[in-house]
Amino acid sequence: MPDHTAIEQEDAPAPELPVTLDMPGKVADFLRTAELEPAERAALDQGVTVRRGQGYTLRVTAVPAVHRQLLARCQPLDGAQGVRAVPAQRKARREYENRVSALVPPGP
Numbered sequence: 001m002p003d004h005t006a007i008e009q010e011d012a013p014a015p016e017l018p019v020t021l022d023m024p025g026k027v028a029d030f031l032r033t034a035e036l037e038p039a040e041r042a043a044l045d046q047g048v049t050v051r052r053g054q055g056y057t058l059r060v061t062a063v064p065a066v067h068r069q070l071l072a073r074c075q076p077l078d079g080a081q082g083v084r085a086v087p088a089q090r091k092a093r094r095e096y097e098n099r100v101s102a103l104v105p106p107g108p
Helices: 027-030 038-045 066-071 089-100
Strands: 021-023 048-052 057-063
Touching: 021 027, 021 066, 021 089, 027 038, 027 057, 027 089, 038 057, 038 066, 057 066, 066 089
Parallel strands: none
Antiparallel strands: 021 057, 048 057
């Protein structure tokens, strides 16, 4: 009879690989003034600035979990918590949200 000592790795989550997303400059500017975790701050500090017309985009490479954390931290740009939302900042946050949402693998 064959030895059935197969290791059950199906339940173990696969390690997240870093992905590069373009973060609108208005979002990056807001996050630079926010209290961030060390991994979030490192991802932001290591981002590459790409000039875009009048503004810029920050190309950030991080695991999807860090992108989701950064997105959660910029929630006030959407007018949450009684903060007056600036339309351009709200749009920038929405653009970043769409890019981060595209990273989430479909559920089972």
